[in-house]
Amino acid sequence: xxxxxxxxxxxxxxxxxxxHDHLYYVEAKPEISDAGYDGLRKELERLEAEHPDLxxxxxxxxxxxxxPRSELPSIAHLRPMLSLESANTPGEARNFDGRxxxxxxxxxxxxxxxxxxxxxxxELIFEHGILKKGTTRGDGFRGxxxxxNIRTVGAVPLRLRGEAPALVAVRGEALMPLGDxxxxxxxxxxxxxxSFANPRNAAAGSLRQLDSRITAERPLTFFAxxxxxxxxxxxxxxxxxxxxxxxxxxxxxxxHKKRCRDIEEAIAFxxxxxxxxxxxxxxxxxxxxxxxxxxxxxxxxxxxxxxxxALALKFEPRREVTTVEDIVVQVGRTGKLTPVALLKPVxxxxxTVSRATLHNAGEVAKxxxxxxxxxxxxxAGDVIPAVVERIDVKGKRRGKAFTMPSLCPVCRARxxxxxxxxxxxxxxxxxxxxxxxxxHFASRHALDIEGLGGKTVTLLVDTGLVGSVxxxxxxxxxxxxxxxxxxxxxxxxxxxxxxxxxxxxxxxxLYALGIRNVGEHVARILAGHYGTIENVTAANEDELVExxxxxxxxARSVAGFFREKRNIELIDELKTLGVEIVPExxxxxxxxxxxxxxxxxxMLEQITRDEAQRLVESLGGHASSSVSVKTDYVVTxxxxxxxxxxxxxxxVAILSEAEFRKLAERP
Numbered sequence: 001x002x003x004x005x006x007x008x009x010x011x012x013x014x015x016x017x018x019x020h021d022h023l024y025y026v027e028a029k030p031e032i033s034d035a036g037y038d039g040l041r042k043e044l045e046r047l048e049a050e051h052p053d054l055x056x057x058x059x060x061x062x063x064x065x066x067x068p069r070s071e072l073p074s075i076a077h078l079r080p081m082l083s084l085e086s087a088n089t090p091g092e093a094r095n096f097d098g099r100x101x102x103x104x105x106x107x108x109x110x111x112x113x114x115x116x117x118x119x120x121x122x123e124l125i126f127e128h129g130i131l132k133k134g135t136t137r138g139d140g141f142r143g144x145x146x147x148x149n150i151r152t153v154g155a156v157p158l159r160l161r162g163e164a165p166a167l168v169a170v171r172g173e174a175l176m177p178l179g180d181x182x183x184x185x186x187x188x189x190x191x192x193x194x195s196f197a198n199p200r201n202a203a204a205g206s207l208r209q210l211d212s213r214i215t216a217e218r219p220l221t222f223f224a225x226x227x228x229x230x231x232x233x234x235x236x237x238x239x240x241x242x243x244x245x246x247x248x249x250x251x252x253x254x255x256h257k258k259r260c261r262d263i264e265e266a267i268a269f270x271x272x273x274x275x276x277x278x279x280x281x282x283x284x285x286x287x288x289x290x291x292x293x294x295x296x297x298x299x300x301x302x303x304x305x306x307x308x309x310a311l312a313l314k315f316e317p318r319r320e321v322t323t324v325e326d327i328v329v330q331v332g333r334t335g336k337l338t339p340v341a342l343l344k345p346v347x348x349x350x351x352t353v354s355r356a357t358l359h360n361a362g363e364v365a366k367x368x369x370x371x372x373x374x375x376x377x378x379x380a381g382d383v384i385p386a387v388v389e390r391i392d393v394k395g396k397r398r399g400k401a402f403t404m405p406s407l408c409p410v411c412r413a414r415x416x417x418x419x420x421x422x423x424x425x426x427x428x429x430x431x432x433x434x435x436x437x438x439x440h441f442a443s444r445h446a447l448d449i450e451g452l453g454g455k456t457v458t459l460l461v462d463t464g465l466v467g468s469v470x471x472x473x474x475x476x477x478x479x480x481x482x483x484x485x486x487x488x489x490x491x492x493x494x495x496x497x498x499x500x501x502x503x504x505x506x507x508x509x510l511y512a513l514g515i516r517n518v519g520e521h522v523a524r525i526l527a528g529h530y531g532t533i534e535n536v537t538a539a540n541e542d543e544l545v546e547x548x549x550x551x552x553x554x555a556r557s558v559a560g561f562f563r564e565k566r567n568i569e570l571i572d573e574l575k576t577l578g579v580e581i582v583p584e585x586x587x588x589x590x591x592x593x594x595x596x597x598x599x600x601x602x603m604l605e606q607i608t609r610d611e612a613q614r615l616v617e618s619l620g621g622h623a624s625s626s627v628s629v630k631t632d633y634v635v636t637x638x639x640x641x642x643x644x645x646x647x648x649x650x651x652v653a654i655l656s657e658a659e660f661r662k663l664a665e666r667p
């Protein structure tokens with residue numbers, strides 16, 4: 001395509017995509033399918049890639065987000081972003097009205113009234129209709145530069161529609177709709193991540209990301225409500241006309257607005273909107289009552305931090321009783337599944353609560369909590385919110401009874417019940433268990449990767465460098481030194497430690513996988529019985545339960561773990577990356593320590609405590625950490641502790657290290 005033709009086509013595509021963005025995000029009246037829209041976007045992206053000099057700041061392709069920034073710089077607002085005087089009662093609103101009337105010297109004061117959004121206040125600056133800057137409110141005089149982030153919000157026009165002034169500063173509110181907020185919290189809760197307390201925090205956290213690609217994935221919208229400054233055009237004479245002008249420029253303006261003849265009509269609007277509050281798709285915490293006339297506003301002026309012509313009349317906060325909007329299942333770091341109620345945000349002891357634990361499936365059934373129910377919330381120990389009880393609402397049709405899922409909501413592995421609790425069988429391959437899984441995988445009795453502790457694991461996972469334990473074996477010196485906590489030496493040390501861990505005995509590898517109910521002892525029993533990883537993965541539950549010291553729970557855990565395709569794929573990937581799982585000699589014939597329990601105390605000289613315990617288990621015995629009447633031998637080294645005294649007290653046989661080694665060498 002010729003450059004001139006490409007330029008025309010790019011301009012046409014931009015106009016068409018801008019039109020569809022406005023129809024979708026502002027008017028909620030899409031005209032084409034998602035596939036049709038994606039086709040337009042892909043064509044524009046291709047043409048801009050072929051002609052990068054034709055890319056403009058208002059191109060729809062700028063909504064995808066940019067590379068991370070090191071910080072959010074602070075910049076000054078064109079006009080101060082003032083806060084509002086607050087009121088909680090109609091009487092306070094009438095007092096405000098009295099002050100306005102006295103200042104203006106007349107009694108006929110029309111007010112414009114609209115919702116007080118509970119989101120993040122943002123200033124947008126447009127030059128000749130093109131979005132140039134976006135900032136948070138900050139201290140009212142300076143805010144954080146969130147321009148790359150605000151560009152990703154579909155309801156923010158990248159260029160104004162119609163005739164635009166030379167320069168205009170628009171104020172509005174960035175919000176996360178309640179439905180999308182609950183979806184985001186559901187996703188975070190399932191993975192055991194800290195969820196947002198309310199939609200305002202979610203919006204603020206999303207727009208303050210250093211990586212705008214994360215913001216682009218968050219479901220944000222934007223409502224405009226004030227022209228703070230305008231150059232090259234006349235400011236509308238009333239606030240209601242100001243809102244109409246903002247809408248004509250392509251902004252989303254809320255329909256819940258009214259021009260009221262007097263303060264009593266404004267107070268009635270407040271009461272009416274309070275009744276609609278729970279049905280709105282976004283969070284509001286009151287209404288803004290403001291003098292409608294621009295000339296009257298100028299006459300009234302402002303205080304240092306708030307205008308004299310506006311008042312925020314708040315709603316009563318929701319307290320303790322709220323609605324269960326969803327019940328999701330959180331997967332903890334250990335794989336434990338916990339049902340969690342996602343709530344319409346409610347104030348409990350001065351703290352906004354949007355989720356509460358339901359403990360386990362039995363507790364949910366006992367209290368009969370369902371989606372849509374009204375419930376009472378308390379903060380257990382003033383920390384963890386919990387559902388106390390369901391409040392019966394006569395005549396209301398209730399949702400379906402809750403049941404625990406059969407598959408993990410995060411990795412889709414099978415869910416196994418153990419008593420009152422349920423666990424994901426995905427283990428180290430489940431993203432919700434990833435950080436703990438990697439820590440365990442690298443621990444001393446597993447692969448023993450020095451330098452891979454909790455803080456390092458968190459850094460590697462949070463930066464996206466490691467998404468599974470297999471990714472550890474692809475880490476390089478260069479990839480590590482790009483991270484904040486790594487210098488050249490520490491990066492070299494970690495890479496070396498990982499390389500040294502690539503040859504690992506089967507028993508340690510089985511323990512490293514973090515299979516539920518499989519500790520070091522059971523891992524050694526399995527390795528000694530089956531010899532190779534292939535034999536272990538092929539074992540079924542019936543075979544496993546026949547092994548001495550492998551009970552039904554362990555058998556279910558092991559068989560369930562290796563039934564998961566993801567876990568087998570992980571083992572295959574590790575092999576492909578060069579990890580050698582060293583087979584162990586299968587134990588056959590007599591085992592002299594079978595049925596015997598040993599306890600070690602003091603410092604051994606010839607072998608380490610770990611080696612001695614493994615020797616006991618290889619000969620059919622069991623190594624314990626405490627002395628009891630069931631203990632057969634206590635082996636003492638240098639400076640034995642209280643365990644030796646306890647053994648003498650109970651009449652348990654005491655062996656020196658030499659006597660133990662001699663006993664182990666007997667045929």
